[in-house]
Amino acid sequence: MKLRTALGIAGVVAWGVLPRSAAGQAEGTIAGRVLDPRSGAGLPQAQVLVDGRLRAITDTAGVYRALGVRSGWHRVAARLIGYRSVVHDSVFVSGGSTITLDFSLEANPLELAPLVVTAPVDPVLDPLATATEQKVTAEDLRELPVSSLEEAIALSAGSVGQSYRGGRLGEESFILDGLGVKNQLDAANGGLGLRIPPDVLSEASLVTNGFSARYGQALSGMVNVITKEPGQSWEGRLSYETDRAFGGSGDLGLDRIVAQAGGPVIGRVGLIAAVDVAGRLDADPVNAPAPAESRDPRASSPALLPHNSGEQWTALGKITLPLSEQFTARVLGLHSEDQNLLYDPAYKYDLVLAPAQRLRGNLFTGHLQYASTPRQGKPLIVDLRVGRFSREFLRGALSEEVDYALGAITGRRFHFVGEDMARAQDPSSSPIPGLRTPEASTASPWGVPAFFLGTGSRGELGWSRFGETRGQLDLTLGASQDVDLYAGAELTRQQVHTFQRALGYLPVGDSVPPVALSNFSPASAAGYLEAQLRLADLAFTGGLRYDQFSAGSDLASESRGSQRRLSPRFAVSTVLVGATFVASYGRFTQAPDYQYLVDAAFDDTTRTGRFRRGNPNIGFEDAVQYEFSVRVRPMPATSLRLGVYLKRLDGLVASVPIGIDPDSTIFGNADAGSVKGAEFLFEREIQGGFGVRVAYTLQRAVATATDAFLLNRLISIDPVTGDTTRPARAEFPLDYDRRHTATAVLRSQISDRAGPRLLGVRPLAGLESAAIIRYSSGLPFSRSNAAGDSLIGLPNDSRLPATMTIDLLVRRPVRLGAVRGGVYLDIRNVLNRRNTIAVRRDTGQPEPATAGVELLAEAAYQKHPEEIPFESARYRAFADTDGNGYISGREELFPLYLAAARDFTQPLFAYGPPRLLRLGVEFLF
């Protein structure tokens, strides 16, 4: 009863004019009033404590504000002499947000024990927050059918894979506990190289607009991740999940082990650590149909692709040291390793020669925070952060066969042919020792020398190492109850080393591009000022950010020096009739990937050339975004948001032809585009055992090129005259212009005593389930002629079919004696829907046209019409129809070439993943 009364008195949540902290921080703000419930008057000089530390004192109106509260769960108390204290035991503070928490203290001269409220505070949406932000909590990561941060973020409106609001891959930035981390070398195609174990996350959010001037380096969005703090007592989780039990197409070789623990070490020093190891024999499974030809080995086992395994290792450790009442230090170390075998259809029958890759990332950060005490006057928070990020990538042919230890987990690093040469950045033009010239495979069921390769790998070797040391200073000052000021600066020094070699089994020559090397040390700097002003029901945020970068001294002879940008940001929000209206404008800028500053050599299968000249004078890529949104809570447990936005992109990197030969192109800031869209979000929190979240996005993203390497899209060749023409600069739908995206997340929870009894147990009691339903309209693609060198129609004016998936997670809590835990079943693509994600440009279908396959077979036969004798490794008895020991003549040879052509042109990667199952068990302590 008392609890309910407490809820009724102390749990009042009020909409009001409340301050906000900069979106994207690792800390949030708790603000509200302390009141006398009888008179309704504010109580001045009341103390507000967060986790036992005095963080704020109410003013004459009883208003308080506690800045810089770490994201996570906290215990918040209000006390005043002559009144009974009230403690809220479960207050979740979200990074970059303000949570409203009012206290009602009853006058009582007796020193009674504090009134403890244990029910979670209703997390009101920050009414005046201007950022377009969608959050994912640790509970989401555990309760939804998602396995990684990236999968959870992809549920956000405006997200198409890792493309946010029509942005290219690599246009996002990543903030970990307030420190920016970015793969500035090749974010467009390389990935960050760091994985955050989901078990250490407090929360994560995707911010697609309106983010603070504190954060730059992002045109499309910002992923803000906040890790947990160690608790007051040791707790942890151990889990293992696998798909072994399902067999056949349900078993794709998954094994994953996660261990996480955290707690106090000495005094108030706390530690949190996690290890996450996962392996999958088919790390990129496809739902392609089985081949009709029974001799194709894939016919009997179409689901699991060989030489397609992936292995991930991630370890994180974090120490929190409260040095004094004002100073807190944190140290974090993160190490990730990703290594994958890559299925290459040409090496289907000589898999050991197919390529592999390895990505390794390290991050070490230190954070020293000063937070003034309420007695020291205006609240001031100073954050000094330093970080060292390094990343190494390798791709090529392995130097030894893979030896699996558990499932797809090897426990050993991959090593590559020529790896030492690449690290030493050896400029030699000679063939790479250990590489052999690929020849037609003799291991296929067809035998004929066509399509499939063996003997040697493709000969590519790519290596890069990127290092970055970053120092960041941020100040937050509560200038008054109505004004917050933010300022800061950031210095970054980077080191770039790259090595690229194509056709490495040959010496550099006419058709073999030279080794592409780079070694330079860019530097960047930034500074910002931002202010927030609150007037009655209006809040204004204005900020200015300065960015600069320079390519580095090695390129000084060509570089024109530092590039600079000023980026203003402005937003206004107001609350009217219980709804929050936000209008924002912002200019965002990011330095281009450093890979475009240097030459690139690659083995190009799309005949757009094998070489791109680097351009050390490439400048910033820019975007200007306008947005208007409305947020409202129709009922206490529901929220609704509508928003429209327009983003104009300019100066994006593209390949600029400077001659007829595609190899004469150079990177330049030559692309422009625009993104327009509308987003709708509805959420009902779990109440009465059921919750739902629905997100819908309508978007149009157009530009000239989707990525910096594209060239041919603009070229058409007149079939009569043979003239090559390039149309005038015009904008076309981007490759990730997905017009309609809808995501529904449904959750349910059955009570502890529900369900029938079976053998003394209620199997359904406490069952938690979550389903994600996704629908997306098709991505665009371009039609081309059969040769692939001339477009039919405009670029990207055709559309793929729509895709839809249903994912499901069912969890049953379990207690084994003193140990709590659970068993869960996770099913992705429950209906095993075959989603088409790519098609051939010549047919508009995943499969090639029959006539096209026959042409391929005919060309291959004409190239090698010679007979195949019995002793040859290419001889196949079933094709020797006259039994004379030779496969000869068109009647015997051509059917083999036709079967080989059909085998080779199977549309494997035109389809999304099949139904994926995993069964997991976890133990909590």
Place this chain on the structure above:
Amino acid sequence: MGGALTVQPQPGNPRALLLLLPLLGCGHTEPFTSAPTGTDQPFDVGPPARLTLNVGPDRGAAWLPDGSGILYSAQQLGRQDHDVCLALIPPGGGRQRQLTCDLTPTGADSTDAVESPAPSSDGRLAFVAVGSRIAAIPAGSAAISISSLSDPATRTRLQALPYTLPGGALHSGATQLRWLSPDLLIYLGVRVDYRHVCDTCSEWDTLTTGVDVVSLDLRQPGGTPQPIPGTENATGVSVGATPDEVYYTLAGDSRVYRRTLSTGVVAVVHDFGAAGMARDVHVVGNRMAAVVGGRVTYGIDPAFGPTVWDSGGTLHVVDIQSGSEVALEGPGLFRRPQISPSGSGLVVEVYPVIISGDPPNTLVDRRGDLYLYGLP
């Protein structure tokens, strides 16, 4: 989180373990693999078993020291560069296990040849590597080389060809490479000449005339090959039971000789007498195989000097101790027999005799195949 399945806290409660059984019980499904397409059986079991049907010439057979396979040179006429590739087939015939063609990364632009392979018991391979522009006559470069058996392309050049011995003899080629010891190679140094098949023909005949049996010491890199005395105009060479014995034949001679290297003593092992000129001798244990007579002449060519024209002969197998000999019959004329290390098999090149025209004209096909005989 509410609700718990409470299990009586007994150690090793079986109901608890049931939770783990589905997870631990089985291994992962394996991805698809391609079915093997090889065989260890020849196409035509004979006897003799026909090992190769290649339309290009197959020659220079050599057994692996453990008898687990047969190496030979096989010209691939279906390749644009017409390489003479190194092939390995099972000891009883069947599908090739290995075929190595290009010796350089840019090998597709040239004709590469791997001739006279000689595998050693420690996994090395000695051979004559030849390279030229496609279809060029004569070859652009040649050398006696050594490599690993699995990777002839990664080779070390031991002796470039041609070379001149201190005594003035010119060796423009080398055949019948043999390992006398792990550090000592012996081979037949030859003179290679080219002549059009006929006055109006464009095709070429390659005439290989033995000059000397030569030893090459691998412990002396860059050293000069040393001729073995008494082997001038040799037509065949084989190692004996010990590294101190060498067997050889001479042009125009029906006898097989054995020389003890340490003492210089030469003995006549066998005389084929009226059967004709003996050559291509090969000895394993007490067994000796040789090609005798047939379509062979030895004389002085006005252009080339002493020259052997050899299109093959009859195949004889001799018991060295008893002197008994057997002439094996086959589908053509024979060259370069090789007895297996166990002595139970013999692989040989066979060149069919083609009878055509009116009046009938017999020609020997220049493109031979390998056949396998079982020996008692």
